[in-house]
Amino acid sequence: MNYRPSYAGTGPAATSLRILEVVARFGTGTTAKEITEALQIPQATAYRALNALVADEYLARTSNLRGFALGHAITGLITAAAPPIVPTAARNVMERFRSGNRFAVHLIMYRNASLRIADEDPDYPLHAAFEMLRYPHASAAGKLMLAELGDSSGSAPMRPLTKLTEYTITDRSQLEAVLAEVRATKQASDVNELEEGSASLAFPITMPDGNLGAALCLFGPSARFPTICDQQEAARELTLRMAPLLF
Template sequence: MNLGKPENLKLSATVNSFRILETIARLGPGTTAKDITDTLSMPPTTAYRLLNALVGDEFLVRTPDLRGFTLGHAVTGFISAGALPSIPTAARNLLEEFRGQTRFAVHLVTFQMSSIKIADSDPDHPPRSEAEMMRYLHASAAGKLFLSTRENPTAALPENLLKKLTPKTITDVKSLQSDLEQINKRDYAIQLDELEEGRCCLAVPIATPGSPPGGALCLGGTSERLDAIRAHLTSAQQAAARLAPLLF
């Protein structure tokens, strides 16, 4: 590898920055620049330059005595975004009870600041398009339900683009906005062949009274079973109402 090339210098700085963050996470608050240079055998000039940059970007903060460093809120944001939400036992039991009442897949989805996450997937019917569901919010029932709660829905979409995943995926902003308005009126969302051909999903909001939804209870299956899935709407809404105080 030729480290003299600009792209390689950037790669080296990125790798060393992650090594510094890992070291401070392991050594704990108050880790000093000398601790970094000794642990990583890193030149002091490199360590100081990267430490200052990490502080400037709020990945690190200085300790009150200004002698050491600790992890900043930018790092804790990554950790919380990547961690699976904790599901109380009572909520898990309720989910299992509801799953026993339907032959369809039942998933618990939680809403993050700008995304959604499957917090508890049906072990008997694992989601087939989990990555696409979380990335392309405009194409899934849970994603559209999440977008319908946002003041500026398109701001939560990747680069404000509506990617076409199937022939039925909504790719027009006005059409999506119209769909989101209907979701708000009826208080549930449906996708039919939009995320994956031959698959459909119903998503009902999970919310405590007076608060915006913190997640969704989703029922999924094959597209020809949509009417059968719709027949579970009332029971799904009742289950969501029971889940809300256990989760949020």
């Protein structure tokens, strides 16, 4: 077989990645022989890696036990890595709302206890996008997610509360009190917590089962936070229109 995997690293981990790439390329039923021939590796090396990948559910044996297919764990990785899909109708509704708004309007979606930027305002890009995704305790969108997790599991994720600005909440008891308020009011905010001079409001967009699926976020200068709050009613109405379009 004339096949050259794109991943050219070395070592056990690299071998496992190259095997996954071969199975993904050749499809369900790929045999150990095909893998060793494609990668030009010893059978013993291939079998050790294959057994480990099957045990971790990155690969699954086919029903006849003669070949391999991608497993459940890979599906989770693909889902996590794929960008959120926002239907055209939902994007159009967002654009109409933006055209009549003086602040940035972003759509954030939630997946596997993490934030994903689904539709960023093209006129007002997120300046602290990495920080928002990495440190949910410091952003309005992140607090919505933590409030949902705390409501269902009894506690927010126990990662360290990194201090991004002098206003970032780093005391866990204080954060829990804020999350309780978020659950009561069905909205979250941050003022100078994620980024100095910036403020945001986040409103939940729920899935049919009532769980949090996305958030509508309004961003603007922290000095104009009261004016951002004036948009609460319109933002809540938008979330109700967005929900059936997204889920």
